[in-house]
Amino acid sequence: MTYLRRNELPTLLRAIHDPPRRLYLRGAGSHDVLRGPAVAVVGARACSPYGAQVARMLGRDLAAAGVAVVSGMARGVDGEAHRGALESDGHTIAVLGCGIDRDYPAAHASLARAIAERSLLVSEYEPGVPPAPFRFPARNRIVAGLCVATVVVEARERSGALITADFALEEGREVFAVPGEITSTLSAGTNALLRLGATPLTSAADVLETLGIAPPERETHRHPLLELLPATADELARATGLPPGEVAAALAELELGGLAGEGDGTYRALA
Amino acid sequence: MLARALTFALVGLEPRRVEAEAHVYDATPAFTLVGLVDRACQEAKHRVRTSFRAAHLRWPGRCTVNLAPAELKKEGSGFDLPIALALLAASGQVPHERLAEHASCGELALDGRLRRVGGVLGVAEGARRAGLQKIICAPDACAEAALAGVEPIGARHLSEAVAYLRGDGEPPAFVARDGRPQHVSLDLADVRGQERARRALELAAAGSHNMLLGGPPGIGKTMLARRLPGILPPLDRAAALEVTRIHSVAGLVDPDHPLISEPPFRAPHHSASTAAIIGGGPRLRPGEASLAHRGVLLLDELAEFQRPALEALRQPLEDGEILVARAAGSARFPASFQLIGTMNLCPCGARGDPGAQCSCSPQRIAAYRARLSRALLDRFDIVVTVPRPRASELQAPSGEASEAVGARVVAARRRLAAATPGRSAAADELLTRAVERLRLSGRGRAKVAAVARTIAALAEAENVEPEHIAEALAYRSPPELAP
Numbered sequence: 001m002t003y004l005r006r007n008e009l010p011t012l013l014r015a016i017h018d019p020p021r022r023l024y025l026r027g028a029g030s031h032d033v034l035r036g037p038a039v040a041v042v043g044a045r046a047c048s049p050y051g052a053q054v055a056r057m058l059g060r061d062l063a064a065a066g067v068a069v070v071s072g073m074a075r076g077v078d079g080e081a082h083r084g085a086l087e088s089d090g091h092t093i094a095v096l097g098c099g100i101d102r103d104y105p106a107a108h109a110s111l112a113r114a115i116a117e118r119s120l121l122v123s124e125y126e127p128g129v130p131p132a133p134f135r136f137p138a139r140n141r142i143v144a145g146l147c148v149a150t151v152v153v154e155a156r157e158r159s160g161a162l163i164t165a166d167f168a169l170e171e172g173r174e175v176f177a178v179p180g181e182i183t184s185t186l187s188a189g190t191n192a193l194l195r196l197g198a199t200p201l202t203s204a205a206d207v208l209e210t211l212g213i214a215p216p217e218r219e220t221h222r223h224p225l226l227e228l229l230p231a232t233a234d235e236l237a238r239a240t241g242l243p244p245g246e247v248a249a250a251l252a253e254l255e256l257g258g259l260a261g262e263g264d265g266t267y268r269a270l271a
Numbered sequence: 272m273l274a275r276a277l278t279f280a281l282v283g284l285e286p287r288r289v290e291a292e293a294h295v296y297d298a299t300p301a302f303t304l305v306g307l308v309d310r311a312c313q314e315a316k317h318r319v320r321t322s323f324r325a326a327h328l329r330w331p332g333r334c335t336v337n338l339a340p341a342e343l344k345k346e347g348s349g350f351d352l353p354i355a356l357a358l359l360a361a362s363g364q365v366p367h368e369r370l371a372e373h374a375s376c377g378e379l380a381l382d383g384r385l386r387r388v389g390g391v392l393g394v395a396e397g398a399r400r401a402g403l404q405k406i407i408c409a410p411d412a413c414a415e416a417a418l419a420g421v422e423p424i425g426a427r428h429l430s431e432a433v434a435y436l437r438g439d440g441e442p443p444a445f446v447a448r449d450g451r452p453q454h455v456s457l458d459l460a461d462v463r464g465q466e467r468a469r470r471a472l473e474l475a476a477a478g479s480h481n482m483l484l485g486g487p488p489g490i491g492k493t494m495l496a497r498r499l500p501g502i503l504p505p506l507d508r509a510a511a512l513e514v515t516r517i518h519s520v521a522g523l524v525d526p527d528h529p530l531i532s533e534p535p536f537r538a539p540h541h542s543a544s545t546a547a548i549i550g551g552g553p554r555l556r557p558g559e560a561s562l563a564h565r566g567v568l569l570l571d572e573l574a575e576f577q578r579p580a581l582e583a584l585r586q587p588l589e590d591g592e593i594l595v596a597r598a599a600g601s602a603r604f605p606a607s608f609q610l611i612g613t614m615n616l617c618p619c620g621a622r623g624d625p626g627a628q629c630s631c632s633p634q635r636i637a638a639y640r641a642r643l644s645r646a647l648l649d650r651f652d653i654v655v656t657v658p659r660p661r662a663s664e665l666q667a668p669s670g671e672a673s674e675a676v677g678a679r680v681v682a683a684r685r686r687l688a689a690a691t692p693g694r695s696a697a698a699d700e701l702l703t704r705a706v707e708r709l710r711l712s713g714r715g716r717a718k719v720a721a722v723a724r725t726i727a728a729l730a731e732a733e734n735v736e737p738e739h740i741a742e743a744l745a746y747r748s749p750p751e752l753a754p
Contacts, residue, residue, distance in 0.1 A: 232658045234464055234466045234660065238466070238667075244466035244469070245726065246738075248467065248745035249739075249745065251745055252741040252743075253741050256701075256704060256709070256741075262656075262749075264622050264623040264658065265485075
């Protein structure tokens with residue numbers, strides 16, 4: 001079992017008010033991942049489709065820019081952020097509130113394996129320690145502590161994600177909040193953060209700018225159809241000369257990738 | 272003296288043997304007709320009596336005619352001829368033995384001419400099954416009767432039937448007309464633009480998928496749907512007979528070319544009642560769903576149909592037939608059709624039209640869409656939203672003709688019938704990813720998989736590949752209709 005002692009911890013984590021005594025590690029990722037630029041993406045477990053979509057997009061775009069995406073591997077926003085990072089073959093760190101050998105939540109066992117294959121799962125608890133509610137806030141200080149910035153995607157008024165944001169603020173780290181509908185209780189927490197002065201986040205580029213990282217050139221791998229949006233499938237078929245079946249397939253792939261969406265027959269670029 | 276003539280009554284599509292028994296005795300002239308006959312049948316008394324006079328036949332004195340079995344309800348005017356012939360045999364004006372070799376069916380005009388009635392094919396099939404080889408009917412019913420494999424005797428007039436039975440002369444022999452009726456099929460070449468909807472139509476034809484077309488009014492949804500039968504393969508002989516039988520009962524066959532060998536197309540108006548759509552009524556007639564058997568049922572403005580009528584369609588969509596139960600008995604009508612629905616995207620119709628401003632509130636739109644039950648929407652494998660085309664599109668060159676599309680449809684159907692295409696590992700992976708990402712239900716997943724198989728068959732691919740799954744995903748139900 002590998003672990004880092006307090007004096008071996010990454011600088012950022014060691015700098016917090018109450019750094020863990022030990023940090024247990026699981027996974028094939030190099031320890032250097034912990035020392036590279038990292039951003040926390042956290043939020044509600046019972047998130048909306050919007051929240052899930054944004055978390056996935058942020059995970060994907062941040063990881064693609066070489067930033068490690070840190071989260072708590074909970075259901076909802078956390079899980080989507082990890083998945084997004086894995087999608088773009090980037091690094092992601094799951095901070096657990098139990099022993100690193102426990103798969104919690106059980107529904108995320110396969111996600112845990114996928115993370116372990118490429119990156120790291122970390123915990124301050126010894127292997128075998130069961131999950132417990134009082135351990136999650138403590139876990140959140142490590143999530144915030146590992147990162148230069150914390151993004152809250154969706155959070156109710158008294159959400160665990162806000163605890164993470166509080167830790168980040170206490171340590172003087174950057175806090176971003178994703179604006180949501182003022183009528184949605186799922187956005188009450190994030191909107192409250194915004195009122196308190198958190199930076200509104202509109203794309204992964206906002207975070208990357210703070211880190212001084214140039215967003216990767218999207219134009220190079222941008223799908224040519226995206227340049228033609230918004231448009232109907234028929235207009236695309238005519239503009240590209242492709243058979244309608246191929247256009248339909250390409251659009252469905254873009255939808256799956258979260259890059260385009262359809263409404264009333266018109267496709268729009270999302271990213 | 273007693274005599275009988277044979278005919279058949281149709282219960283639904285099923286012929287049941289009916290004997291017209293006539294008893295004639297000397298007394299004050301009177302005519303009694305019994306045997307659970309309906310109004311039209313009761314009126315036969317007057318038509319038969321008047322046509323005897325017109326044909327210069329002797330009216331027997333007192334007579335009673337019973338249509339047996341008395342428990343079976345007799346409907347319509349087709350019993351006129353058997354009643355007349357039974358009376359003639361009972362009064363010794365035509366020979367019994369010769370009459371017993373024939374079935375008969377037809378309505379008598381007041382001048383004695385013979386008129387064709389609906390359901391002749393069913394009656395003729397009953398005759399064949401009862402071991403009779405000949406049927407006396409109106410001349411314009413001969414072609415239909417001949418389809419059942421019995422010899423039709425086309426009598427123009429009651430006196431001609433009498434002369435024939437007496438052996439005094441043959442009515443003009445029935446000669447089957449050659450050739451097929453001039454089929455005025457609508458061609459897909461008339462449709463300009465609408466590439467996606469055309470493609471979806473081709474898929475629907477190849478895989479027999481039910482399809483829902485959404486979009487603002489006046490963009491050619493109906494025009495497209497009407498062109499679906501033109502790209503479907505023709506019916507084989509057995510299917511054609513099945514379809515003709517249904518249309519015959521409804522009195523909808525062409526007398527010269529009765530066999531319906533093209534897939535039928537039915538488009539009932541949205542004010543249609545449940546009985547009009549699924550069949551029934553006091554006379555147990557096939558409804559639009561049965562008339563569309565082995566063809567296409569177009570429900571234009573789907574959301575405007577009465578909800579009970581739409582819900583009644585779920586049974587035939589599931590079972591391919593309709594069971595109409597009445598106090599008097601039940602009838603089974605085949606109803607295996609391809610359903611095409613069209614609807615606007617909102618009650619005012621402006622949604623999806625870039626040039627118009629939709630004035631509908633979200634609540635109204637939700638109420639409009641809620642008129643269709645989830646269960647019915649689940650039956651549509653392909654859902655396509657057709658936005659309003661730009662003016663430039665209408666000047667586009669005309670599209671591919673139906674003939675070319677139809678050839679691909681036939682080839683794809685053959686491939687699908689020969690073997691169900693498997694799914695490659697990559698396609699499986701994409702489907703799983705899509706289910707997770709787009710939150711497809713189990714049925715949603717099955718529909719995507721089925722449409723993808725059709726796409727693969729059209730592409731002449733061995734297996735369903737990721738690109739086929741991807742395209743099928745583009746035709747899935749939008750979440751606001753069926754999540």
